[in-house]
Amino acid sequence: xxxxxAGSCIKDDSCIEVCPVDCIHPKVGAPDFxxxxxxxxxxxxxxxxxxxxxxxxxxxxxADFEVPEKFAYMLDVNAEFFSEKSTAERTAAAAS
Numbered sequence: 227x228x229x230x231x232a233g234s235c236i237k238d239d240s241c242i243e244v245c246p247v248d249c250i251h252p253k254v255g256a257p258d259f260x261x262x263x264x265x266x267x268x269x270x271x272x273x274x275x276x277x278x279x280x281x282x283x284x285x286x287x288x289a290d291f292e293v294p295e296k297f298a299y300m301l302d303v304n305a306e307f308f309s310e311k312s313t314a315e316r317t318a319a320a321a322s
Contacts, residue, residue, distance in 0.1 A: 228269040230304050232297035234286040235264035241278035247271050266307040
């Protein structure tokens, strides 16, 4: 299980601050923060602690198996954010 941030995210950093494993991105001040539509939870790093769920001021975070049907597409969007980021980092590392 992992948690997923749904489309009602307002990019408030309350969830980032409470995450014990630093799995919510992009962070305030990161180059992609301003252009990101919302925050995302890295499914490979999330430890299912539930801290982000409690901290979210707009109730936009759900366990992957509890995502409302209207936000089901966010499971793929969330995972894709980290897949694209990983690909870009590997490309940058190979160029250096």
